[in-house]
Amino acid sequence: MNTPAALQAPKYTPTQIEPKWQAAWQKAQAFKAEPDPTKPKYYVLEMLPYPSGVLHIGHVRNYTLGDVLARYKRAKGFNVMHPMGWDAFGLPAENAAIKNKTHPEKWTLANTAEMKRVMNLFGWSYDWSKEITSCLPNYYGPQQNLFISLYEKGLVYRGEALVNWDPVDQTVLANEQVVDGKGWRSGAAVERRKMPQWFMKITNYAEELLADLDKLPNWPARVKTMQENWLGKSRGLQFSFKVEGWDKTLEVFTTRPDTLYGATFCAIAPEHPLALQAAQNDPQARLFIEDAGKLGTAQEIIDKAEKKGHKTPYTAIHPLTGAKLPIYIANFVLMTYGTGAIMSVPAHDDRDHAFATKYKLPIVEVIHAEGQNVQQAPYVGEGTLINSPLINGMGVEDAKATIIAKAEAEGWGKGLTQWRLRDWGIGRQRYWGAPIPFIHCQTCGVVPVPRESLPVTLPQDVQFTGSGNPLANHPTWKHTTCPKCSQKAVRETDTMDTFTDSSWYFLRYLCPEATEPLDKQKVQYWMTNPQGQAGVDQYIGGIEHAVLHLLYARFFTKALRDCGYLTFDEPFAALLCQGMVIGNSYQTAAGEYIYPSQVEWKEAKNGEKAAYHKTTGEPLKVLPAEKISKSKNNGDSPDDLLARYGADTLRLFILFTAPPERDLEWSEAAIEGAHRFLNRLWNLTHKVATLCPREADKSLARQSPQDDGGRLLARKIHQTIRKVNEDIEKFQYNTMVAACMELLNDLTKPTAEQSPQTLREGTEALLRLLNPAAPHITEELWQQLGHTTMLCQTAWPEYNPEVAKADEITLVVQVNGKLRARLTVPAEITEAQAIQAAKLAPEAQSWLTNQTLQKAIYVPGRLVNLTTT
């Protein structure tokens, strides 16, 4: 049905129109956001990227989701804040510095420039004047200022932590740098080592962090559950064992005091003082502790490792029975949890059972349940207490209370609320992070850097050898004088965990130029709502941040509130966690990761397909799909796709291909479909521009077309407007795009040309609905249709419920739950009429004859289910 007009239309060339409109938006400053009391505000935020240098498809997904919302809300009349920046500190820059001899700052800033270039090609509607870069002093300086406020509030302290120590490189390793118990660079076996460390007192806020989850109805339930489990509030008994052969008592915490009579041994962490004591006269114990240390600090590794123990000469005296319980040093007990020691009840705990079986320790059943044999498998459920003189016959809860009361009365223990959450260790022995603004003085101790001397900046002339901490190794940087006594002193050489940078960036976006860390007025405008919930109105980011980043940012908000910077409790009023984009990774025999674009699939002799390197032809190992990451190179830069299809196609495709929360295995297979759709939209609009002259002030609703085709088309248009509205509000962007495709299918039917005015209205509505998803082509076509105001400054279309209303529905007739007939009935049918119609439905008759009707279930607008006896 190509009309001459459509044939004459210019070809859709994204490479021409996309830069044109990007320039137009920039010239109009269309996305600039400043406080405006006359408009409701809307703050859309996407998680800021780590500038690896490659913008991959996961970013494209994240930022397109946010951009649809930002553009939609602008069209709805909101004053929209939509900023972007760079989480620019972190390990990869330092690794690159060691590998390529480039300075981390040079490497990082080159990466941000490259990523910003690509980001601009996508037409995301950011106000770039709000950009922050966390590795620059104008960001981390204010952060140091806030850090000192937190210190003054008592929320920062020095403590000790266990770290992965690489004895060859003399450096602390991140968990990801430990591979099979060895340092990834040096290959040396790691040692778990205790180090002085900076902490933030997040545990002060444990109760509030838990309680306030209830104030976040617009967060995904799964994220709240994960945070709740992470906080891990539990009620239990902390008590002490007297120890034979030791002058101190052994403190343990248990959530199962009811099983106290079932305790048959104790287990202590390899770093426990009693373990160290035992090691003094026992070389075997020393070896065991050293060996346990090789597991490193990662919980996963410790949990999965074979449970091992070493018996000490000490015994703990059971507080109720006086029994002597052997004390084992155990590789699965960690000093950083609770007291670093546990009572072990093998009959009713999985790990204890495995341990007891291995070392042939007694297993004493104290909770009985039918059909359970605790000698074979532990039983952790409810039951009746046995073998426990004080509490025999009780249930678990009563028994817990009784034991706690007894311990408190006799003074050997007390009931206690325990949290799984530990304080946040924020110090890093690395160069590429915000310097912790403190000075160590021999006489005055640890002294904060005076605020007027901030920022404490990183030195530029640094050697990156991979050995030790570059800041500590720098010849002059750390030497300074004490701000209190003016004596010679040294700077702290630890830098901050990069999670610190991302814990408050959403506030600094609102006032990137402010001399104070935060401009209270601006923060107040953008972060609070006269009615409704305070915080970022919609935060969007990957599910991988469900716990750490989001918990730290929540903590920071509460801490800054208590320091007087903020007036609200929670940073993010609503949260959308997009699913991961995952992809296979490809590895050469040498272990190098190859980008998917470099991979070619060829048929091998046995008929199966195998992966080969495109240029070298070398066979590649295909690894299972996982999160696209910079270390695995399993995501291509979308540059190539952009050049072939344009930004609008990519945006539309990524929205269309799956609902936002769902994980997505990357495949380009369906991208052609999105491109085809835009081409059809292009051709239709050019046809409409010539066929259907513009009648500026006639709205479709008032026009009420007379003919049937026109009326049906008008209905479809208004149903689509309604659906797109609903879908955007619910983030169902995939079905939103599908609805637009449906409308286009109707608009391109030959019959649509019989109602030119409706056809034009429909095309215009479609352009407006698609604008948030595909902003460039819709702007261009809007202009082609004769409009002079940009779409990004045009209000959202309204739908008319009268026009959208259906007048007939399909009524399904079931007999005993089985589909037997479909009837077409008027939309406003009553229940009685519907049941009557169902009983008379011809196709249902054979199922109803000689049957006695029991009841009729009516679901309005849907079905009637007739049940028989």
Next chain:
RNA sequence: GCCCAUGUAGUCCAACUGGUAGUAGACAGAGGACUUAAAAUCCUUACAGUGCCGGUUCGAAUCCGGCCAUGGGCACCA
């Protein structure tokens, strides 16, 4: 190992949250039209499926229990 999710045609996904499983929408396939031919475009169209086992219900893709597979997190990757 522990915590949290997910599982529907050959593929990606719909299914108004317990009510017609697909004339939701696409990709791929087949056939046709147009073309000297190809690409592009348009038209027509087959196939078949709720991971497995059990339960609740008039009715289950949807709720419950168990299992399997996949993904995310596990505190120094971000």
